[in-house]
Amino acid sequence: MKDLIEFRADVLKALAQPTRLKIIFFLRDGERCVCEIFPAIGEEQSNTSRHLNMMQSAGVLSRRKDGLKIYYAIKHPEILEVIDLVTVIVKQDIYGRHTLLKAA
């Protein structure tokens, strides 16, 4: 059985990939069906489907069926907070390296 650490790693892993991050950004303002998602992020339907499935297994996305379409949405608002914090970290870090370069 998985322990808490592994579940946490799974959630983080579900966010730790460029294609999946693009999906998260696209889902920022609400649920979308697969047919809207894959053209928006410029990936194949098949690849997009796999990433969506993976993120919902990790507990990051919710899935809702409506007729033929399947709508995915960000399951927890904390996901967006995580992304925002990571953005802060990256920007600080890039800025830090920039000033170092300038100083050199």
Add this chain to the structure above:
Amino acid sequence: MKDLIEFRADVLKALAQPTRLKIIFFLRDGERCVCEIFPAIGEEQSNTSRHLNMMQSAGVLSRRKDGLKIYYAIKHPEILEVIDLVTVIVKQDIYGRHTLLKAA
């Protein structure tokens, strides 16, 4: 050249692994040298060293040399906020599944 999305994925990836999460938890209350870290998390020195190096490249850890020892520390307080948010998400999700199971 890497773009912002890739940098964000790198930071998240640096946190998205059980061994590295153990390291983060151990570093919660301050910097530690490698010789303290690897016995604490129960991993080989060599493996621990690689993970530490990886996390510092991603901008997650800072590195300080003092004589023979090298001290690593969590570089941004936001890292701990990210971990805490992920913990909230996981606990809500596990709780959600539990109540579903009970209901079934």
Add this chain to the structure above:
DNA sequence: CTAGTACATGATTGTATAATCATATAGTAT
């Protein structure tokens, strides 16, 4: 029942990751 649309999945391929063992490097002490 047929055809079409939306999504998922099997099989494959190339690449990345994690762990291990052995060895190398850098600093310290004698």
Add this chain to the structure above:
DNA sequence: ATACTATATGATTATACAATCATGTACTAG
């Protein structure tokens, strides 16, 4: 210079991931 301690790195192996193409399944409309 020698021996020791702390950390890093090369080589290897096994496993996991991401992407792609082709195909399968589920629903809808006519």
